[in-house]
Amino acid sequence: MMDIIIMAMTSIGTLFILIAAVGLIRMPDFFLRLSVTIKAATLGLGFIMGGTALYFLEFSVTAKVTAIIFFLLITAPVSGHMIGRTAYFTGMKLWKGTILDELKGKYDRKTHSLTSDGDDPSERTPPVDEL
Amino acid sequence: MLNNYLLFGILPVLSISAILVFIRFLKGPYTLDRVVSLDFLINIGIGIIAIYSIVTDHSAFLDVAMILALIAFLGSIAFSYYLEQRGKR
Numbered sequence: 001m002m003d004i005i006i007m008a009m010t011s012i013g014t015l016f017i018l019i020a021a022v023g024l025i026r027m028p029d030f031f032l033r034l035s036v037t038i039k040a041a042t043l044g045l046g047f048i049m050g051g052t053a054l055y056f057l058e059f060s061v062t063a064k065v066t067a068i069i070f071f072l073l074i075t076a077p078v079s080g081h082m083i084g085r086t087a088y089f090t091g092m093k094l095w096k097g098t099i100l101d102e103l104k105g106k107y108d109r110k111t112h113s114l115t116s117d118g119d120d121p122s123e124r125t126p127p128v129d130e131l
Numbered sequence: 132m133l134n135n136y137l138l139f140g141i142l143p144v145l146s147i148s149a150i151l152v153f154i155r156f157l158k159g160p161y162t163l164d165r166v167v168s169l170d171f172l173i174n175i176g177i178g179i180i181a182i183y184s185i186v187t188d189h190s191a192f193l194d195v196a197m198i199l200a201l202i203a204f205l206g207s208i209a210f211s212y213y214l215e216q217r218g219k220r
Contacts (some may be wrong), residue, residue, distance in 0.1 A: 003132060003133045006133060006185070007133065007136055007137075010137065010141050010176075010182065010185075011140075011141065011169070013178065014141050014144045014148075014178070015144075015157065015180060017144075017145065017148050017174075017175060018144055018145075018147065018148045020171070021147075021148035021149075021175075022148075022151060022153050024151065024167075024168065025151050025155055030161060030163060030164060030168055032156075033164065033182055034167055035169050036219075037167055037170075038167075039132075041171055041174045041175075042174075044178070045174055045177060045178055048178045048181050048182065049181055051185070052181045052184065052185055052193070053182075055185045056190050058190065060190070061193065062192045064193045064194070064197060065193065067197060068177070068193070068196060068197050068200055070202070071200050071204075072174075072200060073219075075200075076202040077206055078204075079170065079204055079207040079211070082207070082211040082212065083163060083166060083167060083207060083211045084213040085211070085214075085215070086214050087163050088210040089214070089215055090163075090217075092161065092163070098210065102137050106202065107189065109158040112215070114175060118174055128186070129193070
């Protein structure tokens with residue numbers, strides 16, 4: 001019985017990882033590729049790690065697996081945000097089918113500062129965050 | 132049963148996805164594509180290590196998986212930080 005559960009969990013995780021890899025090949029734009037990869041890979045790894053914890057059923061292994069899943073869930077959004085921010089700052093081209101770019105004109109590409117809609121460009125605030 | 136399924140069903144699919152990601156790593160038009168591909172390659176490596184620890188019944192391999200997760204995060208953060216600072220004036 002436990003074998004069937006482990007097989008099902010690892011199969012689901014592997015399918016998610018395979019779908020993410022195919023999306024990384026097929027998507028036309030950098031931002032679409034980033035969006036496909038980070039979420040699907042995190043979910044797939046979570047399933048595989050859950051299967052590993054169910055196979056061993058020891059306290060130390062479960063603690064390690066929980067630490068890995070927790071760390072992945074924390075770090076995946078942070079790294080995705082950093083990479084997407086860098087891509088937008090360095091002027092990555094959007095796909096030609098993109099219909100909405102809400103950040104257009106609000107970032108200053110030179111000083112990396114952020115403005116909102118009603119601001120006067122001459123009173124632009126200094127860079128919001130230095131990171 | 133479980134070992135055969137993991138060896139001949141799961142690990143080849145993970146290897147195929149690693150090969151697909153490596154194609155993007157080789158031909159990716161921008162540097163950030165390569166950064167994302169490297170992150171994802173290390174994630175697939177963590178999955179392969181987990182499956183392999185089930186197959187060989189050794190739980191010590193999971194330590195390596197934990198260290199790899201740390202290194203992948205540090206790598207992508209460092210790459211994106213320095214690529215952003217390069218364009219700043």
